[in-house]
Amino acid sequence: MEYLHLLPATVRTEELLALHRERQRWVSQDKKGFLRYRRPYEALAAYRAGHVDCSGDTVILGRADELDGAQHETVRRHLEAFKPWRKGPFSVFGVEIDAEWRSNRKWQRLLPVLPDLRGKTVADIGCNNGYYMFRMATHRPRLVLGFEPTVQHYYCFRALNAIAGLRDLAIDLLGVEHLPLFPACFDVIFLMGVIYHRPSPVDTLRDVHAALAPGGTLIVESQAIPGDDPVALFPETTYAKAPGIYFIPTGSCLANWMIKAGFEDVELFCSHPMSSSEQRRTAWMDFESYSDFIRPDDPATTVEGYPAPHRVFLLGRKKGRT
DSSP states (O other): OTTGGGSOTTSOHHHHHHHHHHHHHHHTSOOHHHHHHHHHHHHHTTOOOSOEEOSSSSEEESOGGGSOHHHHHHHHHHHHTTOSOOSOOEEETTEEEOOSBOHHHHHHHHGGGOOOOTTOEEEEETOTTOHHHHHHHTTOOSEEEEEOOOHHHHHHHHHHHHHHOOTTEEEESOOGGGGGGSTTOEEEEEEESOGGGOSSHHHHHHHHHHHEEEEEEEEEEEEEOSOSSSOEEOOSSOBTTBSSOOOEEOHHHHHHHHHHTTOEEEEEEEEEEOOTTTBOOBTTBOSOOHHHHEETTEEEEETTSSBOOEEEEEEEEOOOOO
8 A cells, every 4th residue: 555655644544454455355366357357467567668648638658669569469468458448548558549438528628627736635536447547647646546446447557557657646446435434635536427326425425525635625527417407317227228327416416415415616617418429339348338328219318218418517625624
């Protein structure tokens, strides 16, 4: 846990260490589900990029001319082991990874309200392969800690950052439910693509609020339904073919949840309908994607008959010290 010394003394260190040891024992098992991702991580960790550039739409980790032909093919093969790639784009030693989501578009929507991250302690909850963490790195944070409970994404990020060598980025096998281990810890928390997976969204937002330091900022991004009324959809089974979905709010509903959870200065700063130009199948994600979730004869409706998804972006702050 190299990141632990970068966190404030408020962290419940002993409990976090015990959880970390338990999770590491879990993923160290020589079982197929773990080896499937641990082995390509271990192979890719042998490479270190001479050129790293996270400032553009594509996160660039190494140039093609840093490897010979055989090494290049080895790197590609191990990167392919992490399919499907949900977030990106990345370029790794010239291997161009066109992920399902054009995540650069979301990042561009965040930039106008992005807090100053220089020297700050940041959490990215549900960080996936860390695309947004790499983009944050250019803003010189003290630490960005990614919470990611999925073994595939955990090892994918570790492989990418072993290549990049960015010491201000770290990841652990944690979920949003582990935020109570981090009271008054983070200056900024990103909660993107998570809240509609939580059966009690206001309680989750209260946990986020408690994990922020006084004066801290939350940026939350969520799947949403269109409309101005403060209401939420509760699908019977799936929503846009996705299981594990609970409340899908309108933007104003999510703002009210944040206020109920204790946030101040809540602002809905972006809202847009989803489309297959932003989420789609690629060679690196060849399963069903957005166009398969929407009725072909009615693009405003999901295959289940619900309103097609929008995405909403909100910002809120925790009251500072008095």
